[in-house]
Amino acid sequence: MKQVAIIAFDILRTGIRTTSHFALVLPLTIGTAHSVGLSPSIDDSHFTPLQLLGKNLFFDTSLSNPTGQSCASCHTPENAFTDPDKSSPTSAGADPNLFLNRNAPTIMYMAYSPALHYNADDDTNVGGQFWDGRTDSLEEQAKQPLLNPLEMANPSKAAVIDSVQNGPNAELFKSVFGMDAFTDTETAYDNLVHALAGYERTAVFAPFSSKFDAYVAGNAELTPAEQAGLELFNDPAKGNCAACHISTPSPDGTPALFTDFTYDNIGIPKNPDNPFYSLPAQYNPDGAKALDLGLGKTTGDPDTNGQFKVSTLRNISLTGPYGHNGYFDTLEQIVDFYNTSDVKPECSDPLTSAALATTLGCWPAAEYVATVNHDELGNLGLTSEEVSDIVTFLGTLEDGWTEARATTVGEPPTLAMIVLGLLGLRLAYRLPRPPKRYSERYPD
Ligand code: HEC
Numbered sequence: 001m002k003q004v005a006i007i008a009f010d011i012l013r014t015g016i017r018t019t020s021h022f023a024l025v026l027p028l029t030i031g032t033a034h035s036v037g038l039s040p041s042i043d044d045s046h047f048t049p050l051q052l053l054g055k056n057l058f059f060d061t062s063l064s065n066p067t068g069q070s071c072a073s074c075h076t077p078e079n080a081f082t083d084p085d086k087s088s089p090t091s092a093g094a095d096p097n098l099f100l101n102r103n104a105p106t107i108m109y110m111a112y113s114p115a116l117h118y119n120a121d122d123d124t125n126v127g128g129q130f131w132d133g134r135t136d137s138l139e140e141q142a143k144q145p146l147l148n149p150l151e152m153a154n155p156s157k158a159a160v161i162d163s164v165q166n167g168p169n170a171e172l173f174k175s176v177f178g179m180d181a182f183t184d185t186e187t188a189y190d191n192l193v194h195a196l197a198g199y200e201r202t203a204v205f206a207p208f209s210s211k212f213d214a215y216v217a218g219n220a221e222l223t224p225a226e227q228a229g230l231e232l233f234n235d236p237a238k239g240n241c242a243a244c245h246i247s248t249p250s251p252d253g254t255p256a257l258f259t260d261f262t263y264d265n266i267g268i269p270k271n272p273d274n275p276f277y278s279l280p281a282q283y284n285p286d287g288a289k290a291l292d293l294g295l296g297k298t299t300g301d302p303d304t305n306g307q308f309k310v311s312t313l314r315n316i317s318l319t320g321p322y323g324h325n326g327y328f329d330t331l332e333q334i335v336d337f338y339n340t341s342d343v344k345p346e347c348s349d350p351l352t353s354a355a356l357a358t359t360l361g362c363w364p365a366a367e368y369v370a371t372v373n374h375d376e377l378g379n380l381g382l383t384s385e386e387v388s389d390i391v392t393f394l395g396t397l398e399d400g401w402t403e404a405r406a407t408t409v410g411e412p413p414t415l416a417m418i419v420l421g422l423l424g425l426r427l428a429y430r431l432p433r434p435p436k437r438y439s440e441r442y443p444d
C-alpha cells in the first residue's frame with residue numbers, strides 16, 4: 001500500500017515520458033468521465049490512424065504461429081480484455097497444447113501504470129506491466145507475447161514483420177509509418193508495438209463508466225447491500241481493501257483506479273489445476289514443483305519473492321478466475337480467503353483447489369510463505385453477510401453501466417410521476433446517447 005499523492009505524481013510522470021497520444025487521449029477521457037460521470041461513446045471514427053492500426057493489429061489472427069491467435073484471443077473486449085476461455089485458469093497458446101503459467105489479467109486501465117520503480121518513502125515497488133512488473137511500458141510489454149513460444153510463438157521479429165507485411169494491415173501500416181515502413185525490421189517492430197500501445201491508451205480501455213462512477217458523480221444510488229459493501233471495502237477495521245485497491249480519485253482528478261500499482265504477497269496457494277505444471281520439460285523443467293517468484297524474479301530482491309502487482313478491481317465481475325494463477329473461481333472465494341486465510345487450519349494437501357478447500361474448511365499453505373502479508377489481511381472478522389456485501393459492491397465496478405440496466409421496483413404511477421417521466425424522456429432525447437456495451441461496440 002502507499003500514498004495516493006505518489007500515484008498522481010507517477011501518472012504525470014508516465015504521461016510526460018510516453019507519447020503524445022497518451023497525453024491527448026487520457027486527459028480527454030478523464031475530463032469527460034469526471035464531469036458527467038459517463039464516458040463518451042467510443043467508436044473508431046474518433047481514432048487517429050495510429051490507434052485504428054493498433055486496433056486492427058490487436059485483433060489480427062495472422063500474427064501468431066500457427067495463425068489463429070491474436071492479442072484479443074486472450075484479451076477479449078466482452079470479458080474486460082481477459083481470456084474468455086474459462087475451461088483453464090491460465091491461457092492456451094497458439095499451439096493449443098501449450099499453456100502459460102499465469103492468468104491473463106485485464107489490460108483495462110493499465111495505461112495508468114507507471115514504469116516500475118522503487119519508492120523509498122514507504123518501501124514499495126510501484127508500476128510496470130505484467131503480474132511481476134517485468135516491463136516498463138505497454139510498448140515493451142507488447143513485444144513479448146508475439147515471440148513467447150507459449151503464446152503467439154513467432155520465431156523472430158522478422159517473422160512477425162513478415163506477417164504484417166503480407167497481412168490485412170500492410171497498407172494502413174505504410175500509410176502511418178511511411179512507404180519504407182517494412183525495410184528495417186527493428187524499426188518496424190518498434191512501430192508495431194507503438195501502434196498496439198496507442199490502441200491500449202484509448203478511452204476504450206479506460207471508459208470510467210461503471211455504476212460506481214455514476215454514483216460518485218451523483219447520478220446513481222447504490223442499493224443498501226452495495227452501499228454496505230463499499231463501506232466495508234473502505235473501512236480499515238473491516239475489509240481494508242482500499243488500502244491497496246484505492247477507491248478515491250487521485251489528486252489530479254483521475255477517478256479511482258482501484259489499485260495503487262504496488263506489489264504484495266496475499267498468500268495465494270499453488271493452483272492444482274494449472275496446466276503449466278504438466279508442460280514438457282523444455283518449457284517447464286520443474287513440473288508441479290515450479291515456483292512462481294513473481295516480482296522477486298524481476299527485482300532479484302528476495303524480500304519481494306512471492307509478490308504480485310495489486311490488480312485493478314474495475315470490471316472484476318467479468319474477469320474470473322482470480323489471482324495471478326487463477327486459483328479462485330469466484331469472488332466469494334477470494335474475499336473469504338482475505339477474511340479467513342490466517343484463521344482456518346492449513347489443508348493437509350498443499351495442492352487443494354479453492355472449491356475443495358471451502359468445503360473442507362481449510363486453506364492450503366501459500367505458494368511462497370516467507371513474505372505473506374499478515375498485517376493487512378487474513379483475519380478480517382467479517383460475517384458471511386459482510387463478505388457477500390463486498391462481493392455485491394464489486395459488481396458496481398463493471399463499465400458500461402446505464403440507468404436503463406438498473407432494475408427498478410414498480411409502483412403505481414401518479415400524475416406527477418407521469419409528468420416527470422415525460423420530462424425525463426424529453427431530456428433523454430436531448431442528451432448524448434449512453435455509452436454502448438462492449439458487445440455492441442464489437443459485434444462478432
Ligand atoms: C495466450 C494468451 C495471451 C496472448 C495471445 C496475449 N496475452 Fe497479454 N497477457 C496474457 C497473460 C497470461 C498475461 C500475464 C502474464 C504475466 O504476468 O506473466 C498478459 C499480460 C498482458 C499485459 C499486462 C497487463 C497487466 O496487468 O500488467 C498487457 C498490457 C497485455 N498482456 C497485452 C497483450 C498484447 C498487446 C498482446 C498481443 C501482442 C497480448 N497481450 C497477447 C495472455 C496473453
Ligand code: HEC
Pocket residue numbers: 001105106233239240241242243244245262263264265266268307308309310311312313316319321322323324325331334335338373376377390
Ligand atoms: C495489502 C494489499 C491488499 C489488500 C489490503 C487487499 N488486496 Fe486484493 N489484491 C492485492 C494483490 C497484491 C493482488 C494480486 C495477488 C496475486 O494474484 O497474487 C490482489 C488481488 C485481488 C483480487 C483478484 C484480482 C484479479 O484480477 O484476479 C481481488 C478480487 C481482490 N484483490 C479483492 C480484494 C478485496 C475485496 C480486498 C478487501 C477484502 C482486498 N483485495 C484487499 C493486494 C491487496
